[in-house]
Amino acid sequence: MGGPVRDALLGRPIKDLDFCVEGDAPALAQRLAVELAGQTVVHPRFGTATVLAAGSRFDLVTARRETYAHPGALPRVTPSGIRDDLARRDFSINAMAIQLPGEPSEVLDHWGGLEDLRLGVVRTLHDKSFIDDPTRVFRAIRYEQRLGFRIDEKTLGHLKDAVDRGLVAALSPDRLRHEVERILEEENPRMALARCVDLGVLQAVHPALNDLDKLERLSVGAGSEPESPPGKPMVYLAALVSDLSAQEGEELIGRLNMPEGWRRTVRDSIRLRGMVDELNDDSLSPSGLVHLLEDVSVEAVTALELTSVDTVVKQGVHRFLTELRFVEPGLDGRDLLQLGVPPGPLLGRILSRLRDDVLDGRAATDAGRRRLVRRLVKDSMAETAGKPSSAEAIKDAGHG
Ligand code: ATP
Numbered sequence: 352m353g354g355p356v357r358d359a360l361l362g363r364p365i366k367d368l369d370f371c372v373e374g375d376a377p378a379l380a381q382r383l384a385v386e387l388a389g390q391t392v393v394h395p396r397f398g399t400a401t402v403l404a405a406g407s408r409f410d411l412v413t414a415r416r417e418t419y420a421h422p423g424a425l426p427r428v429t430p431s432g433i434r435d436d437l438a439r440r441d442f443s444i445n446a447m448a449i450q451l452p453g454e455p456s457e458v459l460d461h462w463g464g465l466e467d468l469r470l471g472v473v474r475t476l477h478d479k480s481f482i483d484d485p486t487r488v489f490r491a492i493r494y495e496q497r498l499g500f501r502i503d504e505k506t507l508g509h510l511k512d513a514v515d516r517g518l519v520a521a522l523s524p525d526r527l528r529h530e531v532e533r534i535l536e537e538e539n540p541r542m543a544l545a546r547c548v549d550l551g552v553l554q555a556v557h558p559a560l561n562d563l564d565k566l567e568r569l570s571v572g573a574g575s576e577p578e579s580p581p582g583k584p585m586v587y588l589a590a591l592v593s594d595l596s597a598q599e600g601e602e603l604i605g606r607l608n609m610p611e612g613w614r615r616t617v618r619d620s621i622r623l624r625g626m627v628d629e630l631n632d633d634s635l636s637p638s639g640l641v642h643l644l645e646d647v648s649v650e651a652v653t654a655l656e657l658t659s660v661d662t663v664v665k666q667g668v669h670r671f672l673t674e675l676r677f678v679e680p681g682l683d684g685r686d687l688l689q690l691g692v693p694p695g696p697l698l699g700r701i702l703s704r705l706r707d708d709v710l711d712g713r714a715a716t717d718a719g720r721r722r723l724v725r726r727l728v729k730d731s732m733a734e735t736a737g738k739p740s741s742a743e744a745i746k747d748a749g750h751g
Contacts, residue, residue, distance in 0.1 A: 352433075352448030353440065356458065360447075360468055361498065368409040371436050371448060376400055376411040383411075398430065415439070419483045426484075434461060441487045442494065443467045443474045467503075474503040481513035488519055488552055489530035496543040511550060519555040524608035527556055531607060535584035541566050544591065557606055559599045565590040568658040588613065589620035589654035597621055619651040627655075630664045637675050638707035644671050680705035681720045690724045701727050 355365045372379050377393040380400030384391040389404025398413030416435040417426035426439070433448060440446035443462040450457060458465060462476050473495050481487050488510050495502050502510065513519065522530075534543045545563050547553040553560040569590045592600060600621045604614050626643055629635070635643075644652055649672070656668040680702050682690075692698050701724055708714035714723055 352437070352459075353445050356447045356449055357444050357464070357468065360458075360465070370409060370411045370451075371414050371433055372411050373414045373432050376413040380411045397428070412436070433459065437461060438476060440476065441480065441484070441490050443476060444472075444494065444500075446476060471498070471500040472503045473498075473500050473506065475506045475509065478505075478509055480506075481509050482518065485513050485518040485522055486526055486530050488513055488550075489534060489547070492543050492546045492550070492552065493534055493537060496539065496546055497537055514551050514555055517555070519552055524606060528607040528609065528613075531556065532584065535587050540584070540587045541569065544587070557595075557599065557603045559595050560591065560603075562594060565593055565654070565658045568660065569654065585612065585616045585648070585650035586654045586657070589616050589648075589651040590658050592617050593620045593624050593651075593654065593658070595621055615648050616650050619648040620654060623647055623651050623655055627659070627661070627664060630667055631661045633663045635667060637670070637678075637710040640667050640671050641675050641678070641706075641710060644668070645676060675710060678706060678710050681709050681714065681717065682724065686721075687724060690721060690728070692724065692728055697728075697731055 352371045353369050355368050358365050370376075376398055377391070377395060377400040380391045380393065380402050383389070383402050384404060387402070387404035389402055391400050391402050393400040398415060400411050402409055402411065413430055414433050414436040415428045416431035417428055417439040419426050433450075437446045437448060437459065438461075440462075443464040444467050445464070446460075446462045447464040448459040450459060463474070467474050473491050475481065475487065475491075491502050491506065491510055494500060519527075534540055534547070537543055541563075544553065544566055548561060548563050566587070569587065592603065595603065595617075597618075600617045603609075604617055607613070609617065629643060630640070652668055652672060656665060656672060659665045659668065682702075682705060684698060684702065687698050687701060688694065692701055704727065705714060705720060705723065708723060709720070714720045
């Protein structure tokens with residue numbers, strides 16, 4: 352039932368199977384797990400269970416009926432039949448089931464889901480659907496954009512009405528974040544985000560989320576959609592927030608009760624925007640690039656690479672991401688101790704200096720690196736002894 356039936360009818364890949372049981376789903380799940388020599392995870396409070404067997408997983412839910420005490424509240428649930436269970440679904444295309452045992456062609460379809468699949472329409476089951484659960488606003492947009500459908504006109508009217516009445520804005524931070532996260536995880540988040548801006552949905556999350564320039568470029572940056580850059584959801588988040596002020600960023604962090612990884616992405620993306628002038632300098636050395644970018648989250652830097660319109664910035668950031676950030680000093684702490692560097696802060700400073708020289712091509716050989724270390728140690732001892740330092744010695748250490 353639900354998503355898998357929809358996807359099967361559309362010929363799309365099916366993720367997890369969902370089964371609805373008119374009766375005790377956890378009890379059936381346990382019996383199935385025994386039969387299939389698998390395991391179950393039971394949530395008795397919700398009357399649901401997951402069966403893990405033979406390398407696959409599926410969910411069983413007890414057919415139920417839901418009522419809402421007030422808009423945005425979590426539903427009150429009572430056991431019931433399949434018809435009631437399907438009636439609590441968000442959209443007609445998600446409100447279909449196939450009866451077991453039975454023919455796959457016998458689809459239970461009380462709300463015109465088959466017709467809506469044929470027409471390519473996202474339609475709620477009733478007029479108060481978004482009032483009952485305003486997270487459906489995000490869900491409608493996600494399905495519309497993922498499937499290339501359109502939200503039915505009447506449904507769209509109710510959706511806009513829910514946004515205008517502040518029902519999206521009134522959702523709890525965790526529920527809002529969950530919906531934003533699911534959009535960011537879509538294969539093509541840009542389209543869904545753009546639609547959210549069109550409909551004022553992102554603005555209901557934070558008024559400053561009203562500009563999609565960066566996201567537009569994110570997709571143009573590498574074909575129709577970036578080929579899943581690592582950490583793609585966070586790359587999209589970084590692009591989405593990069594033009595916010597630091598204060599707006601903090602407001603958004605609070606608004607969505609962001610976990611640490613999200614917070615870092617938001618703060619770094621905003622901070623990175625402030626570094627663009629420095630990065631837009633073709634005389635910037637590789638070590639200079641690394642010093643600027645090494646403690647910025649990779650997702651924020653990736654978003655900058657994909658969205659920047661400055662060739663110098665784009666190329667520098669690309670080089671950092673693909674090459675410079677992996678450069679090692681060429682010698683490690685043990686080598687330095689063997690070369691007579693005393694344990695302590697000097698060791699760290701010399702390693703960092705070594706890496707800079709390797710990055711900038713000044714310490715290309717092992718012999719040159721070792722000579723540099725010895726001179727730096729000598730230099731430091733001379734400084735400690737109050738003698739003038741031999742800066743020149745360091746400068747040409749690499750040519751050997
Ligand atoms: P996806 O491919 O995004 O996972 P899905 O259809 O499997 O899509 P889920 O969010 O996993 O979506 O939800 C499973 C099913 O539960 C949906 O198909 C829908 O019928 C129902 N559902 C989920 N969230 C809601 C909601 N907020 N209101 C009503 N029904 C919902």
